[in-house]
């Protein structure tokens with residue numbers, strides 16, 4: 587994919603702070619018009635990556651392009667919406683004033699401001715709070731305002747660093763809807779989040795980083811790798827285990843063995859196989875492997 591076709595492209599992108607490596611050799615492509623989830627434990631380098639992409643920090647290695655231009659390019663900035671991880675808007679301004687300030691910073695034509703601001707406030711559910719001061723906003727309302735700022739000016743890429751950490755379930759649902767609407771109109775979304783069930787619902791692709799290194803990436807389907815079946819078995823000897831291993835054992839917990847790569851149609855075959863290998867079958871449950879399960883397994887194998 588050529589650089590200008592991707593929303594984001596990085597090549598061996600890295601960031602060191604002194605002797606510690608916050609990000610090492612990140613190479614990835616975020617296609618335009620898709621929702622991309624960027625996952626990793628605390629301190630793994632997600633916010634660092636966002637800062638490098640937006641030109642808020644300088645890389646110590648590699649390169650990054652955003653919307654076809656080198657990361658941080660002035661002209662690209664106005665085509666990108668950004669919700670920072672830790673932000674505080676001026677407490678003495680009202681919501682409309684905060685948004686007007688950002689319209690000015692984005693150099694949007696002044697006559698378009700009222701319409702832009704009305705639309706952004708309505709989208710995030712703050713239409714009736716526009717003239718209230720930020721100081722009177724709850725944490726979740728401030729996060730909604732942050733999202734409104736990111737939506738100004740019809741961006742081609744929106745970068746959201748944990749957009750729902752302070753939101754109630756309705757706010758989270760609304761945010762998923764907003765993200766899908768952005769995608770529907772061709773805007774790419776780069777999303778950092780710890781809320782993996784949300785990521786699973788809304789993202790087309792994900793990348794997982796751990797200690798500054800990418801350890802997995804792909805579509806959600808690729809990452810989850812098909813269905814899982816949980817079995818409760820007796821008489822599990824080497825032969826039974828070999829039969830299970832042919833499908834791939836995904837985990838063992840509380841007497842259940844999870845086997846991967848089995849679609850629903852082939853469950854009876856799997857059962858016949860383990861029975862003929864000598865196992866006694868007490869229970870069989872097709873189980874959906876969640877992104878959270880997969881994420882934890884990836885980190886376990888990385889750290890183990």
Ligand SMILES: Nc1ncnc2c1ncn2[C@@H]1O[C@H](COP(=O)(O)OP(=O)(O)OP(=O)(O)O)[C@@H](O)[C@H]1O
Nearest residue numbers: 603607608626627628629630631632633634635671
């Ligand atoms: N300005 C800085 N100076 C020194 N070290 C930093 C700086 N910013 C980040 N780091 C370090 O870089 C690493 C990655 O931090 P980063 O903020 O990117 O993590 P994160 O994945 O966003 O974590 P979280 O999920 O907690 O937001 C951490 O070890 C952090 O301590």
Ligand SMILES: [Mg+2]
Nearest residue numbers: 632633634671
């Ligand atoms: Mg972070």
